[in-house]
Amino acid sequence: MEDKVYTAADLKRRERANRAMFWTMIRGAILRRRSRAIMAVIASLVGAATLFVLVMVCIVVPAQMTEEMRAYGANLVVTSNQTGATENGIQKDMVEHTTEMVRATGFGETHATYRYDTVRVNSASYQMAGINPNEVRSMNKFWDVTGSWPSAENQVLIGTDVAERLSVKIGQSITVGYVEDDAVNTILDTEGTRMQVVGTVSTGGNEDSMLYVTNATLDALTGQNGQSGQNGQSRGADVIEYSSEASGADLDKLVTNINDMKSMNVTAQAVSKISQANASIIAMLTTLFWIISLVIVALTLVGVSTTMTSIVSQRRNEIGLRKALGASNRSIAVEFYVESALYGVAGGLLGVLVGSGVAWVLIRTVFDRETSVNVGLGAACVAVAALIAVVASILPVRKASRIDPAVVLREE
Amino acid sequence: MENEKQSSDVVLHLDHVSKIYGELHALDDLTLSVPRGQWLSIVGSSGSGKTTLMNIIACLDTPSRGSVVLRGVDVSGLRERELADVRKNVIGLVFQKFYLVQHLTALENVMTAQYYHSVVDESQALDALRQVGLEDRAHHLPSQLSGGEQQRVCIARALINCPEILLADEPTGNLDEANEHIVLDLFKRLHEQGTTIIVVTHDSTVASQAQREIMLNHGKLVGEQWNDEAAREEYEALVGSSSLGTFDDPTKSAKDTLSGSEE
Numbered sequence: 001m002e003d004k005v006y007t008a009a010d011l012k013r014r015e016r017a018n019r020a021m022f023w024t025m026i027r028g029a030i031l032r033r034r035s036r037a038i039m040a041v042i043a044s045l046v047g048a049a050t051l052f053v054l055v056m057v058c059i060v061v062p063a064q065m066t067e068e069m070r071a072y073g074a075n076l077v078v079t080s081n082q083t084g085a086t087e088n089g090i091q092k093d094m095v096e097h098t099t100e101m102v103r104a105t106g107f108g109e110t111h112a113t114y115r116y117d118t119v120r121v122n123s124a125s126y127q128m129a130g131i132n133p134n135e136v137r138s139m140n141k142f143w144d145v146t147g148s149w150p151s152a153e154n155q156v157l158i159g160t161d162v163a164e165r166l167s168v169k170i171g172q173s174i175t176v177g178y179v180e181d182d183a184v185n186t187i188l189d190t191e192g193t194r195m196q197v198v199g200t201v202s203t204g205g206n207e208d209s210m211l212y213v214t215n216a217t218l219d220a221l222t223g224q225n226g227q228s229g230q231n232g233q234s235r236g237a238d239v240i241e242y243s244s245e246a247s248g249a250d251l252d253k254l255v256t257n258i259n260d261m262k263s264m265n266v267t268a269q270a271v272s273k274i275s276q277a278n279a280s281i282i283a284m285l286t287t288l289f290w291i292i293s294l295v296i297v298a299l300t301l302v303g304v305s306t307t308m309t310s311i312v313s314q315r316r317n318e319i320g321l322r323k324a325l326g327a328s329n330r331s332i333a334v335e336f337y338v339e340s341a342l343y344g345v346a347g348g349l350l351g352v353l354v355g356s357g358v359a360w361v362l363i364r365t366v367f368d369r370e371t372s373v374n375v376g377l378g379a380a381c382v383a384v385a386a387l388i389a390v391v392a393s394i395l396p397v398r399k400a401s402r403i404d405p406a407v408v409l410r411e412e
Numbered sequence: 413m414e415n416e417k418q419s420s421d422v423v424l425h426l427d428h429v430s431k432i433y434g435e436l437h438a439l440d441d442l443t444l445s446v447p448r449g450q451w452l453s454i455v456g457s458s459g460s461g462k463t464t465l466m467n468i469i470a471c472l473d474t475p476s477r478g479s480v481v482l483r484g485v486d487v488s489g490l491r492e493r494e495l496a497d498v499r500k501n502v503i504g505l506v507f508q509k510f511y512l513v514q515h516l517t518a519l520e521n522v523m524t525a526q527y528y529h530s531v532v533d534e535s536q537a538l539d540a541l542r543q544v545g546l547e548d549r550a551h552h553l554p555s556q557l558s559g560g561e562q563q564r565v566c567i568a569r570a571l572i573n574c575p576e577i578l579l580a581d582e583p584t585g586n587l588d589e590a591n592e593h594i595v596l597d598l599f600k601r602l603h604e605q606g607t608t609i610i611v612v613t614h615d616s617t618v619a620s621q622a623q624r625e626i627m628l629n630h631g632k633l634v635g636e637q638w639n640d641e642a643a644r645e646e647y648e649a650l651v652g653s654s655s656l657g658t659f660d661d662p663t664k665s666a667k668d669t670l671s672g673s674e675e
Binding site: 014017018020021022024025028029031032033317318320321322323324325326327328329331404405406409 | 467470472473493496497499500501505507511513514515516520523524525526527528529530531532533534553569
């Protein structure tokens with residue numbers, strides 16, 4: 001055969017023509033052998049959809065867990081040292097300063113301040129806390145409050161133990177007297193301020209033995225309304241409780257940072273029980289996610305590989321024929337890998353669509369949260385599905401390249 | 413010079429070729445020369461070694477002993493990939509069972525051979541289908557074609573890359589009489605155009621269309637018959653006279669034949 005000299009334009013045209021033929025063969029194999037193609041796509045679809053749902057849930061659930069944990073109260077408590085800057089309690093500017101330090105970690109937070117004083121009701125002493133009801137309510141969602149929170153002056157929320165001992169019900173009034181630190185023999189005093197019981201609180205903890213009023217009510221009761229303390233200020237909070245999204249090492253670091261600031265005259269302490277529980281649950285979920293993901297990847301590999309093996313077996317004669325026509329093992333492998341990758345991409349795209357729907361319903365109904373479209377995760381799932389399909393084809397394609405055309409085309 | 417002419421005119425030469433599977437000699441010390449442009453039929457009963465011989469000529473298999481020279485090149489020791497290259501450049505294959513890619517149209521099946529050979533050219537592929545009378549069926553799938561039409565697509569596919577040798581294994585084995593005639597007419601036309609044709613067949617009608625028939629028995633070449641005297645003279649001038657007997661004595665072994673000729 002004589003060798004023809006080809007120009008660059010000729011070579012480009014040849015390449016284009018052969019590329020078009022390559023895609024014609026792939027298209028024919030996929031569209032005209034639908035049943036096998038559908039099986040391969042379904043195998044990829046199931047894998048991609050399950051992976052997508054799992055990852056979506058694993059993104060949402062730790063966030064949900066963190067939020068739920070935060071509702072179970074503080075994981076960081078800052079108390080006054082009763083010296084220096086906090087000798088008269090933690091003043092508003094110090095609360096803000098401490099809060100800025102907590103926020104500087106990059107994690108979200110909610111907080112509530114408590115100022116404690118001793119009061120007398122029916123000749124018995126109780127601890128009364130001055131609070132901002134909105135702050136305390138948003139941080140302690142697990143508090144079982146019957147009635148309402150104190151919102152106006154001389155309204156009181158009492159613990160269920162206190163209510164039982166005083167035999168009072170919501171709507172009734174009690175007389176509350178302030179017991180000063182240096183007071184002696186005030187136990188028989190009957191004077192005080194009439195306060196209306198607007199609600200009872202039950203937590204199973206110390207809160208059941210406490211009385212809660214607004215800061216303004218406590219100021220008025222303790223005679224600090226419009227008055228000044230030692231430094232011309234009313235007494236500040238005794239405790240700031242933080243519910244921070246930080247946990248584990250991040251939380252420990254925050255505690256150290258606050259305690260290292262000696263000039264603040266406060267002491268920070270992590271509520272280890274909650275922060276550790278939060279961290280370990282999230283760690284467990286993450287581990288579970290990886291284990292289930294690996295199982296899904298393995299199952300998808302098996303599913304696609306089985307389908308591809310079946311496709312190769314069904315096309316033995318065709319592969320033998322192609323080899324007889326001069327096809328190299330490499331060209332046959334490329335055709336099968338591209339075909340598999342397309343099954344993976346198609347299955348991945350459909351899987352992400354199905355997975356999005358399932359994840360939306362699941363997260364909405366089970367976890368009661370909204371989800372947004374996660375394009376990055378969808379693209380990653382499609383890429384993983386295509387990769388799995390190609391990897392799953394390695395063995396079947398090797399099998400295809402070993403097919404002996406003389407054997408499969410033998411006509412006896 | 414004479415040797416060069418001979419090698420350029422002999423498109424295929426098998427020299428003492430054997431194919432041995434354990435104790436079985438599928439081909440046994442077979443020597444055969446096929447000049448360019450000859451139409452040769454290989455006949456023999458089942459198990460005579462026809463398919464093994466065809467696979468070796470088609471570079472789908474290699475001999476255990478001996479050499480196979482195609483267009484002056486010894487292909488016996490080539491590796492799989494090199495054999496594939498020789499196959500796609502020199503041989504056009506036609507099978508009894510057609511072997512078309514079922515999910516590609518007639519035109520695409522012809523273009524597949526172009527794709528693996530060099531470059532796809534749709535107009536050439538259509539022209540090949542036109543030559544076998546199937547231009548109007550070009551866009552049909554094999555399942556939409558009759559057996560005769562499928563075999564004609566196979567012939568178009570085998571010819572699309574202008575092979576030196578058209579190698580056909582029982583090309584009319586699955587066809588009715590009408591389609592058999594169509595295929596044989598095609599072969600005649602190709603032969604007139606100078607294509608070397610080697611046909612493996614059971615069918616005496618098909619075999620008798622060839623210029624030369626050879627018979628295999630238990631892997632040995634046991635007989636030869638010429639249907640074209642001019643071709644015989646041309647062959648003997650090129651290669652030398654044949655030492656084989658005719659088909660009248662199929663049981664005569666090649667060894668006997670050879671020893672007879674030595675005398």
